[in-house]
Amino acid sequence: MSNFVEIFEVGPRDGLQNEPEFIGTDRKVALINLLSSAGFKRIEVASFVSPKWVPQMADGADVLAGIERSADISYAALTPNLRGYEAAKQARATEIAIFSSASEGFSKANLNASIAEALARFEPIAKAAKSDGIPMRGYVSCVTDCPFEGLTAPSAVASAVAAMRDMGCYEISLGDTVGRGTPDRVDQMLSAVLEEAPASKLAGHFHDTAGRALENIEVALGHGLRVFDAAVGGLGGCPYAPGASGNVATEAVAARVQDLGYETGLDLEVIAEAAELAREMRHV
Ligand code: HMG
Ligand code: MG
Secondary structure (H helix, E strand, O other): OOOEOEEEEOHHHHHOOOOOOOOOHHHHHHHHHHHOOOOOOEEEEEEOOOOOOOHHHOOHHHHHHHOOOOOOOEEEEEOOOHHHHHHHHHOOOOEEEEEEEOOHHHHHHHHOOOHHHHHHHHHHHHHHHHHHOOOEEEEEEOOOEEOOOEEOOHHHHHHHHHHHHHHOOOEEEEEEOOOOOOHHHHHHHHHHHOOOOOHHHEEEEEEOOOOOHHHHHHHHHHOOOOEEEEEHHHOOOOOOOOOOOOEOEHHHHHHHHHHOOOEOOOOHHHHHHHHHHHHHHHOO
């Protein structure tokens, strides 16, 4: 089994989307440019969602136009509907992501749609992305807990993963959106999900509200997962998930997996610098 753990940097998107004060495009671009020199293969940089819903991400096209792209990095963007997809394509996002939920309550709060309605909106995105040759990732939120419905059944996560797989997602990221998952429940959830998709097609996306993200990552490593989403400086939260705190910090994940003997290919000095920059951005 691979000794390489990839950290998918989501700070510029998941990390910043929740910031109440608008952060200027040039500052976002500066953060992404710095992150581009840290060794990441994939960085999530924008969302093409309704600016009424997430005002902080309204400048996605300008961000993608402003960054200095490295040819071997994929610059990803979230797309909730075909309109978002077209905008992401126009802005030359290298890859896109559709995002669903294992719980109806969160789907409604985040997308103003039931799980089935949201999937129906993703169908034309999947078709277009396939014909345009743009890789499509998928998220499933609330994989252990929902802010509105409590505990999530592992079978509901497995069904949501199967739907994203059938839609053509090359990888499905499992979101502990509110950061309340416990190692035993993450273990049970993964056992159910692995019936539908192999570990090589799964990623872990842990928010760190209860301080258990690193433990949960260890559980996922034990199940063979080797990709984890994280945000420099532990930035973030989801505006539609009350009580959600930041993503697990990139620097903490890198340190932990390296202690466990995995390679990350990341330059920890650059990441420390980026974490500092990210923290400063929150206070301006
Ligand atoms: P709606 O209000 O049901 O739909 O929103 P609508 O069609 O009435 O659109 C509302 C307004 O947005 C309209 O403008 C549309 O034109 C416009 P108006 O006519 O009122 O002036 N609009 C758009 N504008 C720009 N780009 C678009 C777009 N679509 C519509 N693509 C909608 C439905 C899906 C648009 C909305 O619910 C939405 O944008 N939701 C996204 C919420 C979001 O971004 N959440 C955070 C990301 S998910 C997350 O963080 C979880 C994750 O990290 C994993 C985890 O942690 O679990 C991924
Ligand atoms: Mg998230």
